[in-house]
Amino acid sequence: MTASNDSKPDSPADPTRRKALNCLAAWSGAAVVWTMVGGVPRALGATGSGPVAAASARAFTFVQISDTHFGFHKDANPDIVGGFRRAAADINALPQKPALVLHTGDVTHLSKPEEFGQAKELLQEIHIDRVHTVPGEHDALDDGLAGYLKGFDHDGKNRAWYSFDQGGVHFIGLSNVLNFKLGTMTSLGDEQIAWLKQDLARVSHSTPIVMLAHIPMWTVYAQWGWGTADADQALALLRPYGSVTVLNGHIHQVLQKVEGNIALHTAMSLAYPLPTPGQEGIGEPGPVKVPAGELGKLIGTRQLTIVRGKHELALVDTPIDHA
């Protein structure tokens, strides 16, 4: 795996970053620690290869989980719930309690009422009061977002996009899972982009922005629909901001792209791995069955930390199988 489309190629002068990318490329499963300085991520190290910079006591930390696919029970992971509970235990054991949990979509596998109900119950096993979600396309089957919004309408406005402020950060949740048209990538739609423009009008350019959306907000692999057709319109609104972090799911693997002050990251799933973009010998983005013992290295969670006054944001990706 590579950080494809990375507009900021590896710098020979930054060997730690190269090393971290190599870790990703090897599917090592080790947690990679990222620090954002002025919007540019730098690898501090990997949990398997040396000490990790501890979060400052003053730091604001939160967790990203993604693609739980509650209701999935096929060979690629017959025990979704067991894996989720291990991840929840990891989150509950973090030395510094995260302020909130962000779920970047595909909460359920088939949008069934019982799956949303199970999701609500299981998410409560993470002992953090605030869980924010954005919908994945698996949460929008048959009835659009009606079923999803019964349990996950975060601001009571009966729509899947919203914003809120916490810890000095402006959080924005978007939905890019409804506007599928034949032969094209998904889109946010004009109504949502107009809302975003209005929402940002009151946010100062020095405020760190964290944006959530399920499908990647950059074109990872168009042939599989791994991108958002009108993402550029949304990102253009974010360019004046000093620190922008976009968190995506959908592709069940960690990739990243940096564009100026905007860093975009996809996350691991908590359900099953998907192939790398266009992976040779696979040909389609379906669940990948891996040998017993490997699955736990390919699914997991992410912790993010913002250190106030230092303009730093650290990302730690942790598979459920870890030392």
Added chain:
Amino acid sequence: MTTSPNYNAGAHGGLAGLLTFVLATLSGLAGAVETPSIDTPSIEITKFAFAPKEITVVPGTKVTWTNRDETPHTISAADKTFLSKAMDTDDRYEYTFASEGDFSYFCTLHPFMTGIVHVRK
């Protein structure tokens, strides 16, 4: 969407009602008999693709799609004239094409998955 009247070209009687009989008569049974192999075509969804991707049938033909992937898929007409619910593994969807035309369709979850049904007398 529920299945349309169970009319197969070449199969007389059965559940076919008066309307179907009239339509069959108007469309001409002779044409249907010339193409017996496409009476009840079945399309498999496998590895995020429709197989076959393109078929030609006569008016009144019921087409069946079956999902063989572990990932849910849908069948949606490009013009929204027909739309399945999400199909889990081994779920089936049927649609009867009453009139002539070229019907492009896709999976609303994976819009790069496309197919087309040509309906010709």
